[in-house]
Amino acid sequence: MAPSDPAGRRRLLLLAAAAAAPSGWPRWAGAQPRLGTQPFRLGVASGSPDHQSVVLWTRLQLEAADGPRVPVRWEVADDEGFRHIVQRGQAAALPDLGHAVHVEVAGLPPDRWYFYRFMAGDAVSPVGRTRTFPAPDAPAARLRLGHASCQRWEHGYFSAWRHLRAEHPDVVLFLGDYIYEYPTSLPAVRWPGGNWVTSLADYRERHALYKSDPDLQAMHAACPWLLTWDDHEVENNHAGLQEGTGGFGLVDFPARRAAAYQAYYENMPLRSSVFARPQPAGGALRLHAQVRFGRLADLLLLDTRQHRDPQACTRGGRTGASRFLPADCAEAGHPARSMLGHAQEAWLDHRLARPGAQWTILGQSTLFGRRLFRTPRGDELHNDNWDGYPSARARLTASLQRHAVANPVILGGDLHENWVGHVKSDYARPDSASIGVEFCGTSITSRPGLSARAVAAALAANPHYVLADARHRGYGLAEFTPAALTMSLRTVLDAEDRNSGVATLARFVVQAGRPALEAA
Ligand code: FE
Ligand code: CA
Numbered sequence: 139m140a141p142s143d144p145a146g147r148r149r150l151l152l153l154a155a156a157a158a159a160p161s162g163w164p165r166w167a168g169a170q171p172r173l174g175t176q177p178f179r180l181g182v183a184s185g186s187p188d189h190q191s192v193v194l195w196t197r198l199q200l201e202a203a204d205g206p207r208v209p210v211r212w213e214v215a216d217d218e219g220f221r222h223i224v225q226r227g228q229a230a231a232l233p234d235l236g237h238a239v240h241v242e243v244a245g246l247p248p249d250r251w252y253f254y255r256f257m258a259g260d261a262v263s264p265v266g267r268t269r270t271f272p273a274p275d276a277p278a279a280r281l282r283l284g285h286a287s288c289q290r291w292e293h294g295y296f297s298a299w300r301h302l303r304a305e306h307p308d309v310v311l312f313l314g315d316y317i318y319e320y321p322t323s324l325p326a327v328r329w330p331g332g333n334w335v336t337s338l339a340d341y342r343e344r345h346a347l348y349k350s351d352p353d354l355q356a357m358h359a360a361c362p363w364l365l366t367w368d369d370h371e372v373e374n375n376h377a378g379l380q381e382g383t384g385g386f387g388l389v390d391f392p393a394r395r396a397a398a399y400q401a402y403y404e405n406m407p408l409r410s411s412v413f414a415r416p417q418p419a420g421g422a423l424r425l426h427a428q429v430r431f432g433r434l435a436d437l438l439l440l441d442t443r444q445h446r447d448p449q450a451c452t453r454g455g456r457t458g459a460s461r462f463l464p465a466d467c468a469e470a471g472h473p474a475r476s477m478l479g480h481a482q483e484a485w486l487d488h489r490l491a492r493p494g495a496q497w498t499i500l501g502q503s504t505l506f507g508r509r510l511f512r513t514p515r516g517d518e519l520h521n522d523n524w525d526g527y528p529s530a531r532a533r534l535t536a537s538l539q540r541h542a543v544a545n546p547v548i549l550g551g552d553l554h555e556n557w558v559g560h561v562k563s564d565y566a567r568p569d570s571a572s573i574g575v576e577f578c579g580t581s582i583t584s585r586p587g588l589s590a591r592a593v594a595a596a597l598a599a600n601p602h603y604v605l606a607d608a609r610h611r612g613y614g615l616a617e618f619t620p621a622a623l624t625m626s627l628r629t630v631l632d633a634e635d636r637n638s639g640v641a642t643l644a645r646f647v648v649q650a651g652r653p654a655l656e657a658a
Contacts, residue, residue: 147417150400151410153232158193158240158410160227173208173259174201180346181355182256184268185407187309187362188429189276191244192268195407196256198237199346203339207232210239211257214246218253218265231258236342238404248273249432266359269308271431274495278432279619282307285501286613287368287551288315288581291348292326294611294633298582299357301628301640302613307361311437313551314368314503315584316406317344319398320384327583327634336389341401349405358407365406366425366439368503368552372398375458375522377448378479379420383458396421426482428489435618436495438486440502445479449521459522461511470519470526477527486534490541496650497545497618498538504552505578506531508565511592512599523552528565535563538573545650546574547623549614554581555593556610556627558646558655559603568601572653575646577625579614580607583633604655610643623648624658 176199183195198208208231216222224246231237239256246252249272256263272278284307289296302310319341322331335344348354369375372395375382381391399421403412414422425441451467453460464470476483490498504523511518519525538546538561548561561574580586586608588596597606610629617624627643645658 144417147396147421150234151413151415151417153234154240154403154410154413157230157232157235158242160225160229160241160243173261174199177258177261178256178263180349181358182254182263182266183358183363183407184254184266184361185363185365186409186427186429187269187271187364189248189271189273190246191242192246192270192362193407193409194239194241194243194254194256194266194268196239196263197346197349197405198231198239198258200237204233205237208237208258212239212241212254213257214243214252214254216252220253220255224252236401236404240408240410242409246270248276249278264355264359268362271429272434273432274430276432278434281309281431281435281618283309283311283499283616283618284613285311285313285549285551285577285579285616286582287313287503287579288554288584289348289354290315290318290581290584292322292328292331293585294327294583295636295638296351296353296582297630297633297636297638297640298611298613298628299353301630302615303353303357303360305615307615308431309361310357310363311501311549312363312365313501313549313579314366314443315370315551315581316365316367316402317341317348318370318584319344319373334384336385336394336397338397338400341398342404345401345405363407364427364429364437364439364501365408366441366501366503367402367443369443371402372443375449376443377446378444380448381457383456392420399423426478426485430495433495434620435497435499437499437501438489440478440486440500441482442477442503445482446477446527447475449526450475452521459520461518462521462526463516464519465516470521471528473529475527475529477524477530483530483533487537490537490543494544496620497547497623498543500546500548502548502550504550505557506548506550506576507557507559507561507602508600509557509596509603510599511596531565535561535573539563545623545648545653547616547648548574548576550576550578551581553578554584554586555588555606555608556580556643557603558605558627558644559600560653560655562602565602572602574653575648575655577614577616577627579627580629581611582613583611605644607643612640612643621650623650
């Protein structure tokens with residue numbers, strides 16, 4: 139298990155900070171441990187880019203999981219042949235961090251692509267490609283951003299990643315459900331399966347299973363990623379430190395969450411500063427962040443899971459999530475309820491108050507706009523997305539209006555369905571102003587919860603949405619220029635086919651200065 143005592147958690151964040159320094163571990167005692175046939179078989183990744191730095195990641199697979207600390211050399215070059223080295227150094231793969239390596243390379247020239255690789259003993263990693271962003275005050279002509287979520291292993295193959303990679307995005311924005319903590323569900327498209335994931339060893343193994351996929355590895359190696367999580371990185375439908383669905387109260391949830399958070403850090407290209415200080419029970423990772431892509435785009439990455447209040451009025455008085463009748467649930471509308479937690483809300487409002495870039499991109503895990511379901515029992519909402527936190531949603535839309543935020547674009551995931559719509563200043567009034575656009579993306583593989591017919595009925599009941607589709611898996615490719623956003627909803631032909639082709643479900647254009655979706 140992850141350290142559940144305060145001293146253990148404190149040690150963990152100090153180790154993470156020391157290990158991520160570009161030359162934090164100059165000397166080692168002892169000999170090179172046995173590395174096995176290919177210690178780099180989980181691949182390489184990069185992430186959290188800004189205009190002068192980026193995190194390089196790998197995680198060694200050793201013959202013995204509790205093997206000793208391993209020195210790992212790294213190189214960043216201008217060229218794929220590594221003849222023109224830009225920087226090199228040495229890092230540590232520590233058993234306490236699952237033999238993960240996080241190198242925070244800094245001092246790189248802005249707005250450029252680089253190649254990188256790792257070496258341990260005689261082994262050399264695959265070569266990765268990454269980039270720095272343009273400086274915050276520099277012009278930028280174009281940003282190609284892929285966004286995706288929800289990649290349940292046994293529901294299909296990750297062909298979507300292969301097709302996104304072929305489109306050469308500058309960055310991938312991953313919006314949650316990187317792993318699923320479930321036992322293998324049937325029918326399973328692929329094996330090996332697994333059991334419930336609850337301990338640190340379990341979460342490490344599940345991440346290693348997902349990272350063994352060649353298309354996912356290749357996407358990580360192709361460009362930097364920015365990530366946030368949803369629920370399944372820990373447990374279905376959990377809310378902050380409240381257990382969701384499926385834990386059955388059998389496992390100490392704060393200890394389980396701390397284990398899941400540690401494994402998440404170990405397996406993602408994150409900065410060590412995400413380990414919040416102090417580390418409370420249940421762990422804490424500060425995932426919310428702001429990244430600028432020149433004067434073109436302001437990327438605000440939000441965490442909708444760690445700091446939220448529990449879902450209101452879940453059926454049967456249970457924990458977890460369900461639909462609810464707002465007429466019977468005064469709690470949902472309580473003004474104190476928060477989706478982001480009040481500290482993150484204040485942080486976001488402060489960020490939105492400053493002059494931003496041409497486009498303001500909010501990356502978060504779930505559906506933002508109101509989605510009413512007309513049923514014989516009355517109009518229902520779902521309590522796990524922003525419909526369960528309407529006062530928090532109203533505070534965010536008020537903040538966007540108060541600060542006259544330029545061109546807001548809200549990106550989400552979670553539903554395993556594509557939903558495209560206008561962000562409304564007041565969702566209760568269909569004629570209220572549109573203040574931005576929303577693209578809630580489908581899944582990489584995870585199956586949808588709604589039938590095509592139910593989605594069509596919900597679309598008809600919510601006219602601020604212009605497209606809804608549950609039939610397809612895939613990703614979104616957004617191209618931002620100073621003049622316009624062009625969003626392509628790309629869908630794989632068959633997520634159960636390892637060699638699936640790809641198609642375009644729809645394409646939308648949003649002109650800068652005009653929050654309206656135009657079919658393209
Ligand atoms: Fe999901
Ligand atoms: Ca989810």
